[in-house]
Amino acid sequence: MSTTMGFQTEVKQLLQLMIHSLYSNKEIFLRELVSNASDACDKLRFNALDNPALLSEDSDLRIRVSFDEAAKTITIDDNGIGMSYDEVIANLGTIARSGTKEFFASLTGDQQKDAQLIGQFGVGFYSAFIVAQKVEVLTRKAGLNADQAVRWVSEGQGEFTIEQTEKANRGTTITLYVNEEGETFLNEWKLRDVLRRYSDHISIPIQMEKKEEDKTEWEVVNQANALWTRSKADITDEQYKAFYTHLSHDYDEPLAWTHNRVEGRSEYTQLLYIPKHAPFDLWDRDARRGVKLYVKRVFIMDDAEQLLPSYLRFVRGVIDSSDLPLNVSREILQESRDVKLIREGSAKRVLGMLEDMAENRPEDYALFWTEFGQVLKEGLGEDMANQQRIAKLIRFSSTFDDQATQAVSLADYVARMKEGQDKIYYIVAESFANAKSSPHLEIFRQKGIEVLLLSDRVDEWMLTYFREFDGKSLVSVSKGGLDLDQFSNEEEKKHQEEVTEAYKPLVERLQETLKERVKEVRVTTRLVDSPSCVVVGQNELSPHLLRMLKQAGQ
Numbered sequence: 001m002s003t004t005m006g007f008q009t010e011v012k013q014l015l016q017l018m019i020h021s022l023y024s025n026k027e028i029f030l031r032e033l034v035s036n037a038s039d040a041c042d043k044l045r046f047n048a049l050d051n052p053a054l055l056s057e058d059s060d061l062r063i064r065v066s067f068d069e070a071a072k073t074i075t076i077d078d079n080g081i082g083m084s085y086d087e088v089i090a091n092l093g094t095i096a097r098s099g100t101k102e103f104f105a106s107l108t109g110d111q112q113k114d115a116q117l118i119g120q121f122g123v124g125f126y127s128a129f130i131v132a133q134k135v136e137v138l139t140r141k142a143g144l145n146a147d148q149a150v151r152w153v154s155e156g157q158g159e160f161t162i163e164q165t166e167k168a169n170r171g172t173t174i175t176l177y178v179n180e181e182g183e184t185f186l187n188e189w190k191l192r193d194v195l196r197r198y199s200d201h202i203s204i205p206i207q208m209e210k211k212e213e214d215k216t217e218w219e220v221v222n223q224a225n226a227l228w229t230r231s232k233a234d235i236t237d238e239q240y241k242a243f244y245t246h247l248s249h250d251y252d253e254p255l256a257w258t259h260n261r262v263e264g265r266s267e268y269t270q271l272l273y274i275p276k277h278a279p280f281d282l283w284d285r286d287a288r289r290g291v292k293l294y295v296k297r298v299f300i301m302d303d304a305e306q307l308l309p310s311y312l313r314f315v316r317g318v319i320d321s322s323d324l325p326l327n328v329s330r331e332i333l334q335e336s337r338d339v340k341l342i343r344e345g346s347a348k349r350v351l352g353m354l355e356d357m358a359e360n361r362p363e364d365y366a367l368f369w370t371e372f373g374q375v376l377k378e379g380l381g382e383d384m385a386n387q388q389r390i391a392k393l394i395r396f397s398s399t400f401d402d403q404a405t406q407a408v409s410l411a412d413y414v415a416r417m418k419e420g421q422d423k424i425y426y427i428v429a430e431s432f433a434n435a436k437s438s439p440h441l442e443i444f445r446q447k448g449i450e451v452l453l454l455s456d457r458v459d460e461w462m463l464t465y466f467r468e469f470d471g472k473s474l475v476s477v478s479k480g481g482l483d484l485d486q487f488s489n490e491e492e493k494k495h496q497e498e499v500t501e502a503y504k505p506l507v508e509r510l511q512e513t514l515k516e517r518v519k520e521v522r523v524t525t526r527l528v529d530s531p532s533c534v535v536v537g538q539n540e541l542s543p544h545l546l547r548m549l550k551q552a553g554q
């Protein structure tokens, strides 16, 4: 008995979008389906750690790709974990990924922009409909009986049918009935070429049919060892990039990567990538983050967030540990000493990769900064051990060029400091425009002293932890106690004394009038055009931060 069901609205939208925006990139269907087959084999291997019977009947995991020119079908078959009836409905009828809401909200209707977005979001299983007018999935979950298999069929319009059926062995077989677009793939060389380009890094053997006389043999077409276990010299940039796509769902190339085998107190391999674009859910607390964890080449979990500090949550990649137990859980990860070593080691590697980019590829670094700079700033408060290293990577706006684009490093600032200047001056405001036009800057502009212009949400918080760079303290120009005398000549100083004397009666009167409402009224040198301003003490919270704390209910 088969049942017809409708796709979730988002799936319908995604299908529509995909067909219209990805027609020039048809071959991605193959990497998505092979990638799912590989995930399914990884999951089975993982579940078999506790329950070896799951593997025993058919223990050589593999993926098979074949086609039938006459019937116009392409088949992708795996002997991985398979799906139950309910799992088929959940996985192939809805989109459960985090960031889905944000993704749909950010669509513009502009085909090119949306194609880019959809690339970042990742199309997964549904990409089958780029080349197929009908897709049939036959699947049997590991551990279930032959008659508990499921058949799912859809033409990729609004609905699919599903029924319970029989399947002789465990795993999933996906048959694509190709449309006109898909006919080019009914060709051995074409399929091999795509598989080699996109799936070579996959650790499960991918086999293709080799027809000889009347018997069929299966021939492995990929290297079939996990990419990160190979030596760097044997991996091409193309292979690193293809692996990144497999890991991240991101169709854009990564900005940088680092691949190392770490030995010593803790042994592990890390392959970490920096994406080119921030994901939709970078600021979503519940978003998936972290890297894939393997233990001795066995896949353990996605999104292991303990393996990197949270200010590096944009990093994607794989960590393969030799020390952790295979039955490691998220709870164990939180307390493990090995995990702590991995986290520290990985943070250092990522910082090293960023330093290298900042120095040798400034344009890429600027791109990185725009996408992830605000997250990296969190590191100044979160990772005191690496604070000075992180500080060198931070970029600011400043009165040097008055540009909203943050491009000034603290090293640039220090190199431009005036003779005798021993402090780094900054101002924090609610927007770049407010910072730039603040009256507090008047005297600094007049004296040619550079001031950093801060207006990101995280800045005030960051500055409560970050008070010193290169032995120079950071000083707010909008707070009291600025000592700029050293930048005045004798004549200016004398003038200042006269003015202070002359205005003494006024100051006293103001002090009397304002009484408890201010701590002190004084004649200042810090203003040039404005008559007066309010400042707070160097160690007091700024009005801006007070407002933020109040809004947060504190």
Ligand code: ADP
Residues within 6 Å of the ligand: 032, 036, 037, 039, 040, 078, 080, 081, 082, 083, 091, 092, 123, 124, 125, 126, 172
């Ligand atoms: P993703 O791979 O990012 O989860 P997909 O759209 O590619 O998204 O796949 C959706 C889900 O369908 C997968 O998470 C998996 O649970 C299930 N699935 C897809 N293909 C297979 C397969 N060959 N074997 C088992 N489960 C599969």
Ligand code: MG
Residues within 6 Å of the ligand: 032, 035, 036, 124, 125
């Ligand atoms: Mg997938």
